[in-house]
Amino acid sequence: xxxxxxxxxxxxxxxxxxxxxxxxxxxxxxxxxxxxxxxxxxxxxxxxxxxxxxxxxxxxxxxxxxxxxxxxxxxxxxxxxxxxxxxxxxxxxxxxxxxxxxxxxxxxxxxxxxxxxxxxxxxxxxxxxxxxxxxxxxxxxxxxxxxxxxxxxxxxxxxxxxxxxxxxxxxxxxxxxxxxxxxxxxxxxxxxxxxxxxxxxxxxxxxxxxxxxxxxxxxxxxxxxxxxxxxxxxxxxxxxxxxxxxxxxxxxxxxxxxxxxxxxxxxxxxxxxxxxxxxxxxxxxxxxxxxxxxxxxxxxxxxxxxxxxxxxxxxxxxxxxxxxxxxxxxxxxxxxxxxxxxxxxxxxxxxxxxxxxxxxxxxxxxxxxxxxxxxxxxxxxxxxxxxxxxxxxxxxxxxxxxxxxxxxxxxxxxxxxxxxxxxxxxxxxxxxxxxxxxxxxxxxxxxxxxxxxxxxxxxxxxxxxxxxxxxxxxxxxxxxxxxxxxxxxxxxxxxxxx
Ligand code: SF4
Numbered sequence: 001x002x003x004x005x006x007x008x009x010x011x012x013x014x015x016x017x018x019x020x021x022x023x024x025x026x027x028x029x030x031x032x033x034x035x036x037x038x039x040x041x042x043x044x045x046x047x048x049x050x051x052x053x054x055x056x057x058x059x060x061x062x063x064x065x066x067x068x069x070x071x072x073x074x075x076x077x078x079x080x081x082x083x084x085x086x087x088x089x090x091x092x093x094x095x096x097x098x099x100x101x102x103x104x105x106x107x108x109x110x111x112x113x114x115x116x117x118x119x120x121x122x123x124x125x126x127x128x129x130x131x132x133x134x135x136x137x138x139x140x141x142x143x144x145x146x147x148x149x150x151x152x153x154x155x156x157x158x159x160x161x162x163x164x165x166x167x168x169x170x171x172x173x174x175x176x177x178x179x180x181x182x183x184x185x186x187x188x189x190x191x192x193x194x195x196x197x198x199x200x201x202x203x204x205x206x207x208x209x210x211x212x213x214x215x216x217x218x219x220x221x222x223x224x225x226x227x228x229x230x231x232x233x234x235x236x237x238x239x240x241x242x243x244x245x246x247x248x249x250x251x252x253x254x255x256x257x258x259x260x261x262x263x264x265x266x267x268x269x270x271x272x273x274x275x276x277x278x279x280x281x282x283x284x285x286x287x288x289x290x291x292x293x294x295x296x297x298x299x300x301x302x303x304x305x306x307x308x309x310x311x312x313x314x315x316x317x318x319x320x321x322x323x324x325x326x327x328x329x330x331x332x333x334x335x336x337x338x339x340x341x342x343x344x345x346x347x348x349x350x351x352x353x354x355x356x357x358x359x360x361x362x363x364x365x366x367x368x369x370x371x372x373x374x375x376x377x378x379x380x381x382x383x384x385x386x387x388x389x390x391x392x393x394x395x396x397x398x399x400x401x402x403x404x405x406x407x408x409x410x411x412x413x414x415x416x417x418x419x420x421x422x423x424x425x426x427x428x429x430x431x432x433x434x435x436x437x438x439x440x441x442x443x444x445x446x447x448x449x450x451x452x453x454x455x456x457x458x459x460x461x462x463x464x465x466x467x468x469x470x471x472x473x474x475x476x477x478x479x480x481x482x483x484x485x486x487x488x489x490x491x492x493x494x495x496x497x498x
Pocket of ligand 1: 238239240241242245246247283284313336
């Protein structure tokens with residue numbers, strides 16, 4: 001099984017692959033032999049083999065830049081040309097594949113998808129082993145790529161444990177293909193989709209990271225110079241209904257793991273992987289105030305002695321719960337504040353005002369937590385006045401913000417805006433090559449080219465404000481971590497060159 005992570009994703013690059021680890025445990029429990037590889041941690045650190053991201057961002061400065069023409073051509077025609085074939089072979093030759101009955105890729109972003117597609121095409125040409133794609137990207141967007149079946153055999157959407165097991169049964173002739181839930185496949189030249197089933201979060205087993213190069217996951221992160229962050233999921237889904245978010249595409253009731261399961265598994269992981277730092281990969285930790293308080297009480301009662309980092313929503317966090325979270329080991333909270341303009345927040349359906357966001361950041365800071373805040377630049381119909389409100393928000397709350405991330409607004413397939421674009425003041429949607437993101441014209445406003453420029457302008461202003469206000473980063477350990485990482489990467493590369 002291969003995990004393909006976004007080489008540029010700040011958070012994903014150095015995190016252990018939770019989904020693949022849980023699948024590995026599940027298959028082993030059913031007496032199958034499993035080997036797992038994290039291709040990005042293996043090849044991208046420090047060689048940056050997966051620099052496809054940069055090519056599509058027109059930001060080409062990495063090793064594979066000589067292959068741009070071939071990669072673009074592969075995306076358009078599906079043919080692997082020129083040097084690209086030998087580049088992929090180099091990767092494949094280092095991974096033993098003989099004797100395996102099936103190969104799975106867990107995919108997070110479009111760039112992983114493209115890279116995995118190219119590798120799969122090569123694997124098929126060389127070995128003919130059946131290939132299945134799964135993971136968050138396939139769950140949301142797999143249906144947009146029927147032509148992927150020129151390189152692979154199957155896609156699984158949603159929780160892949162039971163479907164993968166049944167797919168293996170099918171390959172052994174024990175069941176029919178129509179009996180495999182959540183499967184997309186090609187049947188007599190047509191793409192077929194089997195009915196969807198859902199499985200409780202409580203049944204997800206503790207992840208098994210055996211075989212992964214654990215030393216490479218020890219990285220400078222969250223202000224620590226050298227540490228391993230263990231991923232763990234406590235709950236599933238989100239009560240939020242943000243217009244730009246495509247999670248509603250898979251909208252389901254909120255699910256929580258039982259307290260016993262969470263406590264036992266965290267203790268086991270801490271012991272097994274010798275790290276007390278966890279990233280809780282939930283959509284948001286505070287879907288239920290009561291559940292969160294009960295969880296923190298147990299972390300404190302059991303003296304779990306762990307440190308954790310998690311996304312949270314502005315809304316139901318008060319001083320009491322924030323102090324309790326700190327006592328229970330919470331270090332960082334990540335908030336999608338998105339804008340300092342109440343008009344934009346309302347359009348986004350965020351469910352809070354800028355004043356409420358400011359109050360939560362202050363309470364969190366006073367409880368001893370560090371706040372990372374996300375902003376979206378160039379949202380629909382954003383004006384200079386809206387941008388000024390965001391700049392004012394950053395300036396006013398700079399004491400309470402430890403880290404900022406800014407993204408230009410992107411209109412994604414599956415979001416509420418996508419389905420009701422006219423309601424959101426959009427006249428035209430234009431698909432981009434990725435098929436996931438759409439360009440658009442604003443009704444009575446900016447055409448896409450102008451809008452794109454406006455987004456860049458908005459982003460630049462926020463970045464400038466961050467520099468001026470010196471919000472990024474306040475934490476001295478973060479400075480040290482970045483410096484340390486810089487030195488290590490340089491030394492590592494030097495060794496490779498020599
Ligand atoms: S709070 Fe986050 S996960 Fe929930 S709907 Fe909004 S953007 Fe999506």
